[in-house]
Amino acid sequence: MQSQESHVPASDAVAAQPETISTGLPPDAAAAFDASARIAELETQLTEAKDQFLRARAEQENQRRRAVEDLQAANKYAVQKFAAEMLPVKDSLEMALLDQSGQFDTLKHGVDLTLKQLISAFEKFQLSEINPVGEKLDPHKHQAISMIESDADANTVVNVMQKGYQIAERVLRPAMVVVAKGK
Incomplete structure (x- = not known):
């Protein structure tokens, strides 16, 4: 009788050992090579992640700094619009003090107009x-x-x-x- 050993074609034998064929290295060396390649890939990803993290942190710090500067500027110049509305009132009061005409009714009328300027400025700023x-x-x-x-x-x-x-x-x-x- 013939032996029942199966005969495996050479092409199947090559497929059974892909590590040896693809890298040309024995299986243990191929595994070490794959691990080294994987480590190098992970180190590259880690470096990229660190870079992205540092950039994001720097951007966050820049936004925080800009917000602080904007808040300081807003506090410093918040009264600017109101002050601009008060300047004509001051000018009118100074003109009234410079009046030497002695006409009380004219002076009273000027002060009344100045008061109206002041009330208008107050209304503009919800005062x-x-x-x-x-x-x-x-x-x-x-x-x-x-x-x-x-x-x-x-x-x-x-x-x-x-x-x-x-x-x-x-x-x-x-x-x-x-x-x-x-x-």
């Missing part, structure tokens, strides 16, 4: 008066300096000694008021 006559005392907007007998309800503002001011909804200076005593 408004707090004039609470007849309102209930609000400790957030009013400062009671005295109490008097009055027909009004208790804690009602009956007289304003000094107007208060607010910017938008924030109180800049509370109004100094006189309130009614309880009956």
Whole structure:
């Protein structure tokens, strides 16, 4: 009988040892070569990742620095627009002081126009008066300096000694008021 050993064609034998054929090295040397190549590839990726990280960190630091500079500039020059609106008011007041005509009505008219300039500038920047006559005392907007007998309800503002001011909804200076005593 014939032996049942199978005969493997030479082409199949070559396919069974791909490491030897592809690199021309024995299997252990091929594995070491693949590991060295993989290490070199990973080192390259690590170097690229470090570079990207450093660039991203530098960009973040630049953005933070720019934000700080912008905030400092905004704080430093925030009043610039308001100051520009105040200059004509100052000019008008100086002209009124220089007037030597002695005409009281002309001077009063000029001061009235100057006050209108000032009110216009205040409105432009949401600076408004707090004039609470007849309102209930609000400790957030009013400062009671005295109490008097009055027909009004208790804690009602009956007289304003000094107007208060607010910017938008924030109180800049509370109004100094006189309130009614309880009956």
